Amino acid sequence: MISFFRKIRKSLSDEGKTGKYLKYALGEVLLIVVGILIALQLQNWNEQHQQEQRFRASLEHVYNTLASEIEGFDNGLEYLQSQANALDSILLLKDSLDPRELIPALFFVTVPPEFGVYESRRAAEDLSYDPNKKVHRELARQISVYASRLVNPARNSRAFDMLQEAGIPLPQESQNLAYGLTIDPNQFEERDFQKLKRLLESDAFIPALKNLKIQFYFDYGRLYSWKTDAESLMKGIRNYYPEVRILYKNVSLIGPALEGWDIDGGRDFPLIETDLDRYIWETKLYLKEGEVKFRCRESWAQNWGGTGFPTGRAQKDGADILIPKAGTYRVTLNLSEGTYRFELAEGE
Known part of the structure; x- marks a missing residue:
């Protein structure tokens, strides 16, 4: 590209078209300056975006x-x-x-x-x-x-x-x-x-x-x-920042009403997020008599318990939730309202 501009300038100079040569040279300088300014603006925009x-x-x-x-x-x-x-x-x-x-x-x-x-x-x-x-x-x-x-x-x-x-x-x-x-x-x-x-x-x-x-x-x-x-x-x-969200990931249930606590070899049973805007998680599973808690990412860093049954307030680091009767339950955890519900399935 630079050699192309040089050929044009040389042709104008050889033909004695000094006025046109100066105008062209000035235009070329302006084009370069504009290009530099655009590049700087793009770089600045990119840095601001980052x-x-x-x-x-x-x-x-x-x-x-x-x-x-x-x-x-x-x-x-x-x-x-x-x-x-x-x-x-x-x-x-x-x-x-x-x-x-x-x-x-x-x-x-x-x-x-x-x-x-x-x-x-x-x-x-x-x-x-x-x-x-x-x-x-x-x-x-x-x-x-x-x-x-x-x-x-x-x-x-x-x-x-x-x-x-x-x-x-x-x-x-x-x-x-x-x-x-x-x-x-x-x-x-x-x-x-x-x-x-x-x-x-x-x-x-x-x-x-x-x-x-x-x-x-x-x-x-x-x-x-x-x-x-x-x-x-x-x-x-x-x-x-209207799109900001609370990041609840991989919500699950764990406890003796399932297969025990993780320290005893028990495992987590995942819930499904059914309402992204209201942070509602649900599942249907069989529970024995015993205790359970909700937690995220199979970690106790973020967990919820409570003292009520079949409904109650989901308390951060709260007490174990006691399941008094074995059966198949529809479980709902509403993290926008801080509540949970254990509802026996029909026929139980």
């Missing part, structure tokens, strides 16, 4: 992280409400409750909670955005502000310390009392009940219990604020 794709991938990761954290906040709010209700009952009925019930209940309301680790902090640090774009900067700022708020307070429970100082043994299933597990009364002795009686008659224990209510309200308000902040942030991400 940056936008990286930004959207980062946003999708943040979006899924927020959805997971909201589930955790919901569980925390429910747990705190259960603790507050139990504490009210203890303060009202402490003199009439069976000590075998009162000891587990006291540990349930006084054990300091185990706060979560929030992945959105890492997601905010890894967010890939274009600082030259205002909308990128604003979303990145909102994500960073949200993540910076997720600081778990140091929480001590004087009432819990007093129970331990009194020598009252921690119930073996105390960490699961929210799921309604039965505590074996035989693990307590008469001397434990006497220790509890003296503690209840002390001047410091009841005030320590009452102080817990203030802590419950504080923690409830903190979690609720984080939840609404996360929901608002998810809405902002959807407004910018």
